[in-house]
Amino acid sequence: MPSIRAPANKRTTTLTVAVKCRPLTERERGRDIVRVNDNKEVIILDSDISKEYIDRIQNRTSEKIYCFDHAFGPHCTNLDVYKSSVSSMISAVVLGLNATIFAYGSTFGKTHTMVGTQEDPGLMVLSIQFLILSKSVRALMNLKSLVPALKSTVIYDLLEKSSGHLELREDPQQGIIVVGLKCIKVHSADKILELLNLGNSRRKTESTEANATSSRSHAVLEIIVKRKQRNKYRNQVMRGKLALVDLAGSERASEANSGGQRLRDGANIYCSLLA
Structure with missing residues (x-):
């Protein structure tokens, strides 16, 4: 990015x-874990989608949120x-x-x-x-x-x-x-x-x-x-x-x-x- x-x-x-998030390449298909929110935040989702709901709501995940002056999605x-x-x-x-x-x-x-x-x-x-x-x-x-x-x-x-x-x-x-x-x-x-x-x-x-x-x-x-x-x-x-x-x-x-x-x-x- x-x-x-x-x-x-x-x-x-x-x-x-x-931050400008680029589109995924062919070899990265299935790893779509980046989200842009409100043109300011970049959210990196937990790549382990098998975690239980209780783990997610109790913040036992590796999800990260980063804030910037500007954030742009892949499109x-x-x-x-x-x-x-x-x-x-x-x-x-x-x-x-x-x-x-x-x-x-x-x-x-x-x-x-x-x-x-x-x-x-x-x-x-x-x-x-x-x-x-x-x-x-x-x-x-x-x-x-x-x-x-x-x-x-x-x-x-x-x-x-x-x-x-x-x-x-x-x-x-x-x-x-x-x-x-x-x-x-x-x-x-x-x-x-x-x-x-x-x-x-x-x-x-x-x-x-x-x-x-x-x-x-x-x-x-x-x-x-x-x-x-x-x-x-x-x-x-x-x-x-x-x-x-x-x-x-x-x-x-x-x-x-x-x-x-x-x-x-x-x-x-x-x-x-x-x-």
């Missing part, structure tokens, strides 16, 4: 957690998620604030939530669509891949085919930057989806028991928004930054049947998530 967290700026920090679309939990953050970016939205969870659903498809665009596409439609806004985007390694994280430019390892540096004016990262002006939603699909095709993936194309790298889409004022402060430019992150799969080693190098890669992913 991917989580989406945002936004943050230098003055205040606000954290919102949303909700990415647009539903965007409207309820993301759109207000995008509006804040246009006003010059910074926001980060990231999807975290096991090996299913994160890339679909963040990138989506032509029929069900993800949060990355929907966010940039809104920014493009906003008047007096110039948007620049870049897309990079962070591959967790044993002692460091290797950074690649997903929009540049021949990209080598990129360096992370601290600039006194711009803050933390990636040297040599390609930045592209975007003017249409079709171009956005084209670039995102291109970048995702260059990400490091690997087959596991849980998913045939599990992401072994984090993908970070950064959007820099500059907006000119229309009032008497016409020379003032408001600058906001939006980061959308599709994290690598963090499935349990037992579920993915990991061992050897795959197990070590999974451990590196967990270490990089803490960073």
Whole structure:
């Protein structure tokens, strides 16, 4: 169940957690124990349906209830998620604030939530669509891949085919930057989806028991928004930054049947998530 967290700026920090429950796969049929209640609660039912009625009413079951800012059932679309939990953050970016939205969870659903498809665009596409439609806004985007390694994280430019390892540096004016990262002006939603699909095709993936194309790298889409004022402060430019992150799969080693190098890669992913 991917989580989406945002936004943050230098003055205040606000954290919102949303859970999106994905549909069951074929191998999970018969394990339908997740319920969403009132768009806030996620109920995990007791998988042992043979327990007696007296056990259930006396709370001798393993049923659990979790509360979140937003909860979405398996039939909700990415647009539903965007409207309820993301759109207000995008509006804040246009006003010059910074926001980060990231999807975290096991090996299913994160890339679909963040990138989506032509029929069900993800949060990355929907966010940039809104920014493009906003008047007096110039948007620049870049897309990079962070591959967790044993002692460091290797950074690649997903929009540049021949990209080598990129360096992370601290600039006194711009803050933390990636040297040599390609930045592209975007003017249409079709171009956005084209670039995102291109970048995702260059990400490091690997087959596991849980998913045939599990992401072994984090993908970070950064959007820099500059907006000119229309009032008497016409020379003032408001600058906001939006980061959308599709994290690598963090499935349990037992579920993915990991061992050897795959197990070590999974451990590196967990270490990089803490960073």
